Amino acid sequence: MPELPEVETVRQTLLKLVKDEVITSVDVFWPKIIKKPDDVSIFKQLLIGQSIKDINRKGKFLIFELDHYSLVSHLRMEGKYGIYPKEAIKDKHTHVIFNFESGRSLHYHDVRKFGTMHLFNKGEAHLELPLAKVGPDPFEPGYLFEDIYPKIKKSSRAIKNILLDQTIISGLGNIYVDETLFRAKIHPLRQGTSLSETEVQFILKEAKDTLREAVKQGGTTIRSYTNSLGEIGLFQQELYVYGQTGEPCKTCGSEIEKFKVSNRGTHICPSCQLIS
Incomplete structure (x- = not known):
């Protein structure tokens, strides 16, 4: 699954x-991707004539800022966007196409069909699901130690599971949680209850630093990830x-080990990351 850097x-x-x-028409070939509004024909109609003013991000969500609406898109496991000439032949995994006044089209491609799209009135996206319960993004002002620390400290869950919880911190997935905890030597x-204030401060710092470095490298290419230009992350x-x-x-030279934490493959150095 693409994580924050991707x-x-x-x-x-x-x-x-x-x-x-400027969007002139929208083709939807897999209606289940469209979660809001419920009626796909309304989704398509509302987007006609809308221009794309900006694209923002919250955790793992893309937010297309239009003239009057915000389109919230989650790529899930395999979702990708690509630009094509309007006459390009659609492949079997392209499920939504946004046609533009310029003659080009934006294709949403998703092998597993797990991606989602929600359309909100301008200014309402962050007040409703799915964004309403999304925790602070490490690159936004709300990513504050004094807000996050109590949530971690009072939890008896494993710190890996806490960091994967998108309601506490958004954007971290399996790859970057493993890397963050290694760098923090945790x-x-x-x-969570066993962690000191200093340890949590270090975890949050390493999470942000790890993500920042990954963004500079264009993300991590595991399996099939590419960006919208077809370029792999490094x-x-x-x-x-x-x-x-x-x-x-x-x-330290010790052999890296892998085991399961709540059915998630987890990688550690047994010498650098002691359990106690």
Whole structure:
């Protein structure tokens, strides 16, 4: 699943491609992707004549800012956007097409069909689901230690599960949680209640630093991720533990191990990340 750095890279590249484009029509080939409004014909009608003013992001969500509406898009496991000539032949995994006045089209491609789209009136997107329950993004002003620390400290869950909880911190997924905890030298099974104030401060700092570095590298290419220009991310070259099972730790030389935390593959250095 694309995580914050991948979604941010898509946002940056896509904005360059579609800013100020005017939508003339919308084709929907898999209606279940459209979650709001319930009537897909209304979704299509409301978008006609709307121009794309900006693209923002909240955690793993893209937010297309139009003249009168905000289109909230979640890529889920395999969602991708690409720009094509209007006459381009649609492939079987393209489920939504936004046709532009310029003669180009924006295709939403999703092999697993898990992606979602919600259309809200301007200014209402953050007040309603799915964004209403999304926690602070590490790159926004609301990412404050004094707000997040109590939520972590009072939880008896494993810190990995806490960091994956999008209502506490948004944007972190399996890859970047593993990398964050390695950099912070915290074992993923440590309970939130066991963590000191200093340890949580370090975790939050490393989360932000790790994500910032990944954005600079265009994200991490695992399996099929590419940005809206078809370019792969390069942060996989910088990974310390994720996908490094059996390799020597870049810090101490110990063998990287993999195990399950709540059915999520989890990677650690057993020497750098002690359980106690």
